[in-house]
């Protein structure tokens with residue numbers, strides 16, 4: 001199987017897990033469940049669950065609770081996209097080539113679809129305890145939950161989103177330090193959660209989990225810079241969402257600060273270091289190494 005076929009197969013497996021864990025669309029809350037399903041089924045790259053599973057494979061052992069965390073993380077990622085696209089935030093009508101949730105279901109339902117997904121994510125992650133057998137399983141699940149809460153919350157993605165919103169205000173003077181804080185938290189934090197949780201559930205030691213945290217930070221920052229590059233160089237047809245939105249929103253990005261060429265150089269350096277970390281572990285995962293490179297240099 002070549003990389004592309006393997007990626008398709010593994011992405012398909014993630015889709016199966018997501019379908020299994022998504023709640024049934026019924027009852028008086030049927031509308032919000034439908035909106036949650038719409039957003040999750042919009043078909044993203046499933047990068048975070050993929051990274052989680054591959055990071056676990058790097059450390060050998062398969063954990064029964066892993067799929068619960070894979071679904072939980074994708075639900076959190078999806079909620080963040082629903083809220084990010086809202087008129088009060090980025091006001092984007094398209095995402096992943098489809099109308100955004102608020103455009104289809106209205107702003108009111110979109111807000112609570114995000115809330116619903118965030119809460120349901122933790123319900124889903126907690127189900128990993130039901131699959132725990134040994135005391136180590138329980139301890140690893142607890143540790144994974146702490147990482148999930150931390151990296152998704154105010155000391156992670158939400159914190160990064162806050163700084164990002166402030167950075168857009170004309171009175172804010174955006175420094176390079178602030179920009180890095182935004183990338184590290186808004187984007188890298190969930191990638192860190194993916195790779196650290198995968199490692200933790202597979203029994204990696206503290207040192208290895210720390211290395212995964214650093215590796216994922218590089219991937220996240222490179223991924224975000226690439227996102228900013230694509231916002232300048234790509235098109236709606238390729239990307240599935242409007243380009244030029246950073247400029248439209250007068251957004252200061254790594255690209256506006258350093259220019260395209262320096263941004264591309266930075267992406268290459270970060271990616272090289274990230275892959276270097278992966279290559280340093282005693283077990284190699286060639287698929288993961290290629291996945292990281294492809295994600296960073298993606299065209300959409």
Ligand code: FPP
Nearest residue numbers: 044045047080083084096158161186187227
């Ligand atoms: C695209 O991911 C998403 C990012 C680059 C991260 C953006 C971060 C936010 C929008 C944070 C928002 C936070 C709050 C609290 C509202 P992707 O390319 O993996 O998307 P895909 O799943 O569509 O492939």
Ligand code: MG
Nearest residue numbers: 084085090092
């Ligand atoms: Mg946005």
